[in-house]
Amino acid sequence: MAELEHKVRGVDHAAFPTFDPAGTVRFYRDVLGFPVVHSICAAGWGPEDHPDFIHFFFDIGNDDRIAFFYYFGLEPQHAHARGDVYAGFGPEVPEFFVRSRHLAIHVEDDADLLEYRRRLDDSEWPVEMQIQHETIESIYTHDPNGYMVEFTRAMRPVTPQEDLDADLTIDALLDVVAEPDPSFGKLLARKAELIVERAADWEPARS
Amino acid sequence: MTALYVLDVPENTSVAKVAGEDATVTVNKIGPYFEITAEGPIVIDRRATGCRHAVWYSCVAGVGGGRITQHDKDALRVDPA
Numbered sequence: 546m547a548e549l550e551h552k553v554r555g556v557d558h559a560a561f562p563t564f565d566p567a568g569t570v571r572f573y574r575d576v577l578g579f580p581v582v583h584s585i586c587a588a589g590w591g592p593e594d595h596p597d598f599i600h601f602f603f604d605i606g607n608d609d610r611i612a613f614f615y616y617f618g619l620e621p622q623h624a625h626a627r628g629d630v631y632a633g634f635g636p637e638v639p640e641f642f643v644r645s646r647h648l649a650i651h652v653e654d655d656a657d658l659l660e661y662r663r664r665l666d667d668s669e670w671p672v673e674m675q676i677q678h679e680t681i682e683s684i685y686t687h688d689p690n691g692y693m694v695e696f697t698r699a700m701r702p703v704t705p706q707e708d709l710d711a712d713l714t715i716d717a718l719l720d721v722v723a724e725p726d727p728s729f730g731k732l733l734a735r736k737a738e739l740i741v742e743r744a745a746d747w748e749p750a751r752s
Numbered sequence: 753m754t755a756l757y758v759l760d761v762p763e764n765t766s767v768a769k770v771a772g773e774d775a776t777v778t779v780n781k782i783g784p785y786f787e788i789t790a791e792g793p794i795v796i797d798r799r800a801t802g803c804r805h806a807v808w809y810s811c812v813a814g815v816g817g818g819r820i821t822q823h824d825k826d827a828l829r830v831d832p833a
Contacts, residue, residue: 746783
């Protein structure tokens with residue numbers, strides 16, 4: 546497969562609706578200290594009775610941004626207690642699934658992670674979990690809109706062999722999901738075959 | 753032959769080390785992976801590895817010639833097919 550030049554430059558913005566602009570500004574600007582860097586005041590127009598709205602942006606570092614839409618006069622779009630203002634879930638939906646979609650914001654090191662932990666713990670939105678995963682450590686809370694927000698730091702640099710491992714995992718996954726009844730066991734068996742085929746000749750890319 | 757593959761990264765080295773303490777188990781390298789093999793089962797005690805749970809439950813890269821019959825807070829066991 547031909548290599549496609551990788552030209553993108555990170556997240557311009559990730560956008561979410563809000564029904565609580567005051568809480569949203571308190572959380573992102575006043576508690577976390579994310580500067581407001583852009584906003585659009587737009588009169589509703591178009592064929593769908595689009596409401597008037599404010600589209601506002603916070604800097605999340607690296608010139609990346611998180612953005613919100615506040616629509617004047619719009620009522621909440623669902624009545625579920627679980628989930629966030631965009632998507633609600635009934636009691637039949639497992640918690641791991643509800644939590645699976647979230648935004649993770651990168652911080653440089655342990656000291657910075659603890660600094661954001663301190664800011665959140667002093668606010669209405671204290672940290673709910675602090676977890677050391679495989680190679681990253683994260684804190685989690687939910688913003689005033691119910692969106693789960695993670696802050697994470699790397700516990701060590703990613704090694705070159707992890708890139709190989711990721712490639713083999715994805716190739717094994719594509720093979721397994723192309724067949725009926727994919728399972729973790731089938732993935733590990735297929736990945737073992739790929740390791741035998743490809744790992745011995747692997748050399749770290751020279752940077 | 754049962755084969756368990758574990759990526760050689762700092763979090764995983766104790767998994768291969770503990771596996772190799774069993775005289776019936778052989779530990780080699782294939783590229784950046786530990787290749788842990790045995791004629792019979794491969795059993796690794798989690799507490800002996802010192803791995804925290806997130807590492808423990810994601811340390812397996814591949815399984816050849818057998819299947820995982822136990823992977824819990826106590827042990828990882830691979831039995832021959």
